[in-house]
Amino acid sequence: MTCAVSVLLPVRDAATTLEAALRSLLRQTFSDFEIVAVDDHSQDGSLEILRRWAQREGRLRVLENPGRGLVAALEHARAAARGALLSRMDADDVCHPRRFELQVSHLLRHPELAGTGCRVRLFPRGRLRQGWIRYESWQNEIVSCDDVRRERFVESPLVHPSVTLRAAAVARAGGYREREWPEDYDLFLRLLEAGERLDKVPRCLFFWRHSARRASVQDRRYDLERHREMKLHFLLAGPLSRTAEAAIWGAGPNGRRWARLLRDAGRRVHFFIDIDPHKIGKCLDGTPVRSAAAAQDAALPFVLGAVGSPGARPLIRQALRAVGRVEERDFLFVQ
Template identity: 25%
Template sequence: MIPLLSVVVPVYNVEPYITECLKSLAAQTLDDIEVVLVDDGSSDGSRRIAEDFAAMDGRFVLVGQRNMGPGPARNLGIRQARGMYLAFADSDDVVPPEAYRLLVGALAETGSDLACGAVGRLVDGVLEDSILHEKAFRRPQLCTHITDKQVLIRDRTVWNKVYRRDFWERCGLAFSAGIYEDVPVAMQAHVLATSVDMIGDVVYHWRKRDVGEASITQRRAELSNLYERLAAIRAVRAFLDERAPELLDGFDALVLEKDIVFLFQALEECEGSGPLLELAHVWLAELSPKSLATAPSLRRLELHLLRHGMVSELCEVREFRRTREDGTRVVPRGWRNTNWYGDYPFFRKRRRLRIPDEVFDARDELKLIARVEECDWTGAEYRLSGEVAIHRVDRKVDKVNLWLSDGRRRVPLEVRRTGRYGMAAAIDPERLEGGGPSWRLQVRAEARGLVLKAWARDGEANSAWRFTVPGWSRSGMDMPQ
């Protein structure tokens, strides 16, 4: 009988972890599955464990090949697979029990070509957020596409997904022999799909190994590994340039946010070898000038130092980032034409080191933080209090304006400042009559030529703050007694 879902699992020297992985697959609440295990020439006890599972559970099938890498192993598994749907799991990871039921269920409901879900990072037995995926699944949506939901650029792994088998074959998807074989395939699938289902549930536990051989991702600062990563980046960029050029800037920005960190780490470890610096220049040449120019200011400083071979200075900035990331400040300079700069290492030495001012320019990174801490009824009016500040700017905001808005009307409030960051205002309910019932608080702040706006957030719930007048009706309002 043909299974509903085939899960392909490449296996190579994962003896400490494979049992937990296979148990998680056997425990799936979607039981109409087959698990195709592909032994990629393991030299430890991994194959024996896989054989035992195949002997105990008829849904598990074991095939083997000489060591060729995870890409060819997955391709062999796909050829063996019989299911209507296709999924992948790495043999050192864990799949939550409901994962495939949720993903297959979404595809059965919508008819989309692939479904994807959130990822947890398994570190020393504790499940954390995956920093690679954390922004991708905050707002799940069915029947979408990467060109509409460009945050899916961050979703470049193959194992947090289920694919329709006919879609996979129709598009001719296949893995290369490189060690980052999944990144080009994940991006190709997203672009070539007619529609994609995103679910917010965590459907995969991605392990950081603590014993045995280091994983590919844990050896990512090795020179050969960096060359392989560059090859994957080139493959994705070439595909996007042809099929979805509107995604190139977003992909380049992700490379500058995530991938280039491993190049920095390698330079720190070897104090800047010639081959590494040559590779660094090749990396930078691959990326668009726009992505390089619009990177955050601290990253632009790192890139400038890298481009000019200033490795010791780069190492100092990297140490600053590790120890001061939450404490970095943005400072104003100039009186008639004020600009705002990151107060990073070498900022005060930039003239001597010939670092252009625009490298430190942080104006576009500033954001307004406004929180409502309390809102109380006095018998005649509501009195709210809270805080307003500019993120990373250690100075009082010069001027603050407040408005209540229901989407149609804006009602200005008189603001009273309290302390360095405090604000207070009174709300007369009669001024809101005929509107609402729900109002949001908009904040406008000025500081040395800088103007920022934001909606106030609830200081306790850390969500959007809304003011709802009790007893509201279209004919009038009843005040609290």
């Protein structure tokens, strides 16, 4: 029996939050969906909760992970899914009642899209540090396909459990892969590098729980170095495959780290660009630091903007565009 949407819900030791997540799914205004819940060897009674709910809700299908870990659970759920659309959900998050209604209607109106996300709100607010507030704001500024593509090497431009993807597009990309880096960001980059289009419904439809127990906090595959390794992999296979040379805008710790990664990968870093007068004219790690005037050089190589200061990227983008540089062809931003 088919349905429009299959919700992929991996569950591991989520007994304290699982029922709230399930309630939010079953209160959706759009009803043509199934929940494919895969228990990943829970030890806290999560499997029993799922089975109890499944007895009274026919749209909930409960499976046990034949492997171990998130990727195996996601792939098991994907293989069992009967919907043409795959919506992600985590067992500690909460959906707005109209999430599926608005995402499904958006995809019906835009058949060119491989998937869509939405704006999100982190909770509980009292636990959030300023860095997470800035991250939430950055996520919610990304809405259009162009936004998603432009920001893809800064951080994951979509929040994974907020997305609804076409099952056929995920299959074309090869599904979820077990790598030494985040499985969701890896999938998004493969979709984007294959030319697929992703965007967001410009409404807050997902409430994303911030917890020290999240995989993105605990699992080393989600740490900053693993993210950089993944971004480098896709940069070398994509935008940087056409050049062996680059310049780095930003001579701070992030820019210098990217310069080392590029050199280790056999790319030549000609120079840093920076606005700090204490750095301009010096050499850092053997690489000269030039002022922003270097952007006007006719022979300027491909530029990676690696400045993380709030508001810096729009200014750098404006400076490069002002001298005829085209984003994606001539420059990109990384973090």
